[in-house]
Amino acid sequence: MYIVIMSRVAVVKYFGDFLGEKFSVSVYENMIKAGIGFVAGNLSLNEYFKQLFPGGAVGIKTNCLTPFNATPLNLTEAFVNILRENAGYDENDLIIWERTNHELKKAGYTLNAASTGVRCLGTDVATIGYDRTFLNSGKVNSMVSKILTRMIEHNVNIPILKDHSIAGMSAGLKNMYGAIHNPNKYHDNNCSPYAANINNLTPIRDKHRLTIIDAVKVQYDNGPGYAPHSIDSYNSLIISEDPVAADCVALEILNRIRARNGKKSLKELGREVKYLDEAEKLGLGQANIAKIEIGVLAIAEDGSISEGKLF
Amino acid sequence: MDRRKFMKFIGCGACAAMSSHSGLLPEFLGGVQNACAFDYTRELSSVEARYYKKLPEGGIECEICPRRCRITDLERGYCGSRENRGDTYYTLVYGLPCAVNIDPIEKKPFHHFYPGTSAFSLATAGCNVNCKCCQNWDISQSRPEQTENFSLPPKDIIDLCQQRKVPTIAYTYSEPVIFYEYMYDTAELGHKHGIKSVMISGGYINPEPLGELLKHLNAVKIDLKAIRETYYKDYVDGELKPVLDGLIQIKKSDVWLEIVYLVIPTLNDSDDEFTELARWIKNYLGVDVPIHLSRFYPQYLLKNLPPTPQTTLDRALSICRAEGLEYVYLGNIPSHKAESTYCPKCGEMLIERRGYRTSVSGMSKNKCKSCGKIIPGRFF
Ligand code: SF4
Numbered sequence: 001m002y003i004v005i006m007s008r009v010a011v012v013k014y015f016g017d018f019l020g021e022k023f024s025v026s027v028y029e030n031m032i033k034a035g036i037g038f039v040a041g042n043l044s045l046n047e048y049f050k051q052l053f054p055g056g057a058v059g060i061k062t063n064c065l066t067p068f069n070a071t072p073l074n075l076t077e078a079f080v081n082i083l084r085e086n087a088g089y090d091e092n093d094l095i096i097w098e099r100t101n102h103e104l105k106k107a108g109y110t111l112n113a114a115s116t117g118v119r120c121l122g123t124d125v126a127t128i129g130y131d132r133t134f135l136n137s138g139k140v141n142s143m144v145s146k147i148l149t150r151m152i153e154h155n156v157n158i159p160i161l162k163d164h165s166i167a168g169m170s171a172g173l174k175n176m177y178g179a180i181h182n183p184n185k186y187h188d189n190n191c192s193p194y195a196a197n198i199n200n201l202t203p204i205r206d207k208h209r210l211t212i213i214d215a216v217k218v219q220y221d222n223g224p225g226y227a228p229h230s231i232d233s234y235n236s237l238i239i240s241e242d243p244v245a246a247d248c249v250a251l252e253i254l255n256r257i258r259a260r261n262g263k264k265s266l267k268e269l270g271r272e273v274k275y276l277d278e279a280e281k282l283g284l285g286q287a288n289i290a291k292i293e294i295g296v297l298a299i300a301e302d303g304s305i306s307e308g309k310l311f
Numbered sequence: 312m313d314r315r316k317f318m319k320f321i322g323c324g325a326c327a328a329m330s331s332h333s334g335l336l337p338e339f340l341g342g343v344q345n346a347c348a349f350d351y352t353r354e355l356s357s358v359e360a361r362y363y364k365k366l367p368e369g370g371i372e373c374e375i376c377p378r379r380c381r382i383t384d385l386e387r388g389y390c391g392s393r394e395n396r397g398d399t400y401y402t403l404v405y406g407l408p409c410a411v412n413i414d415p416i417e418k419k420p421f422h423h424f425y426p427g428t429s430a431f432s433l434a435t436a437g438c439n440v441n442c443k444c445c446q447n448w449d450i451s452q453s454r455p456e457q458t459e460n461f462s463l464p465p466k467d468i469i470d471l472c473q474q475r476k477v478p479t480i481a482y483t484y485s486e487p488v489i490f491y492e493y494m495y496d497t498a499e500l501g502h503k504h505g506i507k508s509v510m511i512s513g514g515y516i517n518p519e520p521l522g523e524l525l526k527h528l529n530a531v532k533i534d535l536k537a538i539r540e541t542y543y544k545d546y547v548d549g550e551l552k553p554v555l556d557g558l559i560q561i562k563k564s565d566v567w568l569e570i571v572y573l574v575i576p577t578l579n580d581s582d583d584e585f586t587e588l589a590r591w592i593k594n595y596l597g598v599d600v601p602i603h604l605s606r607f608y609p610q611y612l613l614k615n616l617p618p619t620p621q622t623t624l625d626r627a628l629s630i631c632r633a634e635g636l637e638y639v640y641l642g643n644i645p646s647h648k649a650e651s652t653y654c655p656k657c658g659e660m661l662i663e664r665r666g667y668r669t670s671v672s673g674m675s676k677n678k679c680k681s682c683g684k685i686i687p688g689r690f691f
Contacts, residue, residue: 066385100456124456134612141441141612165370165383182452184391185441185548187380222369225384225395 007286008293009240009249010035013308014216016301023216028078028237030303032212035239036082037305038295049087052209052241056153057093058083059207062107063159063175064098066226070107071158075214075237079158080118095119097147099178123147123179130181138197138282142180148203155207157243161215161250163223163230163258167191168266168273170224171250172211172243173199190271196278199243205284211246213238220257232257244285245292248276252289256311350462355455358405360393361492362520371400375491376439376516377553390489391454392437404435405493406465409450409458410484415667419481419511420603420642422652423688424530424567426662427669430509431468431477434484435460435493439515440549442536443612444575451485465497472506479529483511491520498527513547514554514561521557522564530567530689533558537572537579538588546578546613555591562596567689570600571642574619574627575607585627589634598635599687604628605642638687657682 012035014027023031033045040048060079062071076096083089092115098104101111101122113121123129123145130143131150148155159175166187167174173195177183180201186194199205215238221230234257240246251273255265266272280287298308362374370383373393380388382395392404414432416424436458438451445451450458468480480501482494487510498508507529514533516524525531535554536547543551561568572588574580592600604627606619624641628649631639641649645666652662654673659681661673673680677690 130457136612165386166381181454181457182391184387184389184454185452187386187389223383224386 007240007242007245007291008039008041008295009238009242009245010038011215011236011238011249011253011294011296011308011310013234013236013296013298015235015298015308021217022072022074023235025074025078025081027301028072028075029081031237031299032078032082032239034297034299034303034305035212035237038297039239039241045082045086049083053083053087053089053154057095057151058089058209059147059152059155060094060096061155061157061159061175061178062096062098062104062109063170063178064103064107064109065178065224067103067106067108068226068228069160069162069217069219069231070103071160071214072216073108075212076109076158079156079212091118092116095121095147095152097145098122099145100124121147135201135203137200137202138193140180140186140194140197140201142182142198142201144181144201144203145179148179148207152207154209155204156210156212157208158212158214161213161234161238161254162219163221163254164191165223165271167195167275168271169247169251169254171213171238171247171254173247173275173279176204179204190274192274193278195275196282196284199279199284200282208243209241211238211240211243213246213250215250215253218254218257220254220261221263230261232261242285242292244276244279244287246285247273247279248287248289248292249294251276253310260311352407352460352462353456355403355460356405356407357396357401357403358492360400360402361495362517363400365398369398371395371398373400374517375520376488377550378439378515387454388439390437390439390486392435392489402490402492404437404455404460404490406463407435407455407460407493408433408463409436409455409460410434410447411461411463413475413477414481414483415669416479416481416509417664417667417669419483419509419532420571420640421509421530421532421567421569422603422640422662422664423569423601423638423686423690424509425478425507425689425691426652426671428479429477430479430481430483431472431475432481432483433463433468434482434487435490436485437489438486438513439489440486440513440547442513442548443546444573444607445611446608447484448611465493465500468497469500469504469506472501473504477506479507479509481509481511486515487512488516491516491524495524495527498524502527513549514557515549516557517553518556518560521560525561525564525566528566530569531561532569532571533561534571534573535588538584538591539579542579555595559595562600568596568600569603571603571605572627573605573607574623575613576616576619576623578616580619580623580627582626582630585630586634589631589636593635598637600636601638601640601688602631602636603640603642604631606644608643652686654679654682654684654686656684661686 012031064070164170215236276287296308436455509530637655650664663670
């Protein structure tokens with residue numbers, strides 16, 4: 001199924017003039033296209049998207065737990081635009097989704113549970129809910145959102161990178177807690193192996209296509225709730241087909257941002273991220289950073305791309 | 312906001328959801344519909360939780376149950392019914408039951424607590440463990456926004472009990488420990504109005520909140536799920552020790568106690584386990600604490616196992632009786648003679664039970680009519 005080397009991760013850093021709090025839609029579009037260009041290897045953007053999304057509805061899973069530190073609307077919009085323009089997707093086949101309508105709304109998203117247009121909705125919409133079949137993976141037994149099991153064929157995970165008081169880090173794998181009905185049951189032992197098990201639930205694993213982690217403003221401490229005094233700019237997106245490799249690179253970045261802000265490492269604090277190794281054992285991806293091909297791309301305001309450095 | 316009168320829901324989805332937890336819902340609705348109308352709501356409560364402490368490094372620690380969840384802003388505890396908002400901890404289910412019914416007290420089961428009476432029974436979403444055999448998993452393993460909830464504050468419960476002449480409130484179906492504040496306030500108010508309260512629980516609660524709660528409870532039924540830690544670890548996601556400690560604490564109080572042990576093929580049904588169970592009860596609680604050995608039916612995450620064979624239950628019954636336990640019952644086997652109560656001294660039948668039909672014919676107040684032995688429990 002996978003058409004490129006799985007463990008290839010693009011880190012796309014924006015170096016243009018940046019005065020505001022948010023990146024514009026067009027900046028995000030340029031960043032996504034640059035990152036996909038690396039991940040896609042020899043394929044053109046259009047060819048790549050057509051192979052990755054050969055038809056059927058695409059879900060876009062955000063992270064809107066905290067309204068002030070949620071997946072930016074502009075990032076989601078940029079990805080929707082690219083899917084429509086480069087993969088020829090019809091707006092009716094795109095669904096931005098979350099656990100609840102309330103979370104999406106508070107993060108600034110306009111809900112649309114109608115039958116036309118890009119849909120934007122939570123699993124808690126009365127007619128949706130969770131599939132009443134318990135799915136099992138390792139220590140996890142959960143019902144999964146019908147948005148994932150019944151409404152979409154492909155899922156793109158668009159979380160934000162942040163510190164997490166229990167899991168250590170919240171990025172791609174942790175964001176899929178929002179797809180199950182009982183996430184509160186799976187926080188023991190720094191969410192390990194639970195975060196891995198959740199991502200190994202059949203519909204989550206089989207429908208995963210791409211991870212795009214927003215690491216523009218990284219909350220490096222006191223997460224997952226919003227803590228404005230613990231935010232540092234990194235101005236990047238992390239993009240990969242491999243959900244474990246994407247998180248592995250995100251963890252490296254988070255640890256280094258913590259260090260430059262004088263914070264102890266997650267390991268020293270007893271919040272080491274252990275679920276990545278568990279995910280690798282389940283065959284979900286690559287957790288060894290030495291084995292991941294990382295492409296750091298510096299992107300300028302005019303969209304020109306040059307080689308960059310992680311730090 | 313989505314608020315409608317509960318009455319408008321009769322015959323609709325919410326009732327269907329509720330009736331899956333209780334077979335007696337139509338009877339309840341039939342009786343209550345002229346007397347009351349309470350609201351269905353999609354809103355969660357924001358009542359500050361009790362028994363939690365703020366942590367110096369930020370976040371809170373919940374002290375209700377031995378799990379002692381540490382929770383940062385906007386996160387919930389394991390039970391899914393409590394949430395940290397800016398380091399104030401809230402219960403989300405106060406006054407919001409998702410299952411409400413009037414049941415016979417025998418259904419809880421209580422066999423020595425005002426036999427033949429009824430109990431206003433209620434539960435909210437959520438549970439602090441995750442038993443693989445849970446029969447109410449659709450509410451116990453859900454978060455409150457995933458269930459159909461009714462707005463039913465403590466005062467309305469008391470009013471309903473008085474209107475319907477129901478003597479007892481039962482906190483049951485899911486796990487009352489996780490709606491501690493709601494249960495506590497209702498029980499306290501009930502006390503003031505002469506309405507009794509009983510808790511049906513897994514007993515996974517810390518000593519201090521339990522001690523306070525016992526002041527307002529009249530009876531407790533504990534599901535002792537096994538007598539081995541390994542079972543609690545593998546099939547409950549909890550620990551045995553705090554449950555045993557809680558049983559001793561309850562027994563030492565003035566509150567009436569009964570125990571249920573669900574016998575599950577291959578998991579907790581060996582002779583050794585039945586012997587250990589009986590001996591522990593005898594040594595730490597006394598031979599006069601009733602125990603209900605209950606038949607398992609496959610459900611939730613244990614659908615691979617068969618129902619408990621009758622022979623296993625008979626074996627368990629014999630072992631417990633041979634160890635000296637005086638009130639050993641079999642449950643979930645309608646019309647078995649071990650549903651009824653017999654005098655341990657003279658052997659006369661005291662309370663006859665057929666399903667949920669109860670006849671207290673062999674007792675005068677709390678004594679055996681035949682030999683005069685005092686039968687422990689609460690009787691009229
Ligand atoms: S009551 Fe709930 S939040 Fe509190 S310790 Fe128990 S499981 Fe955790």
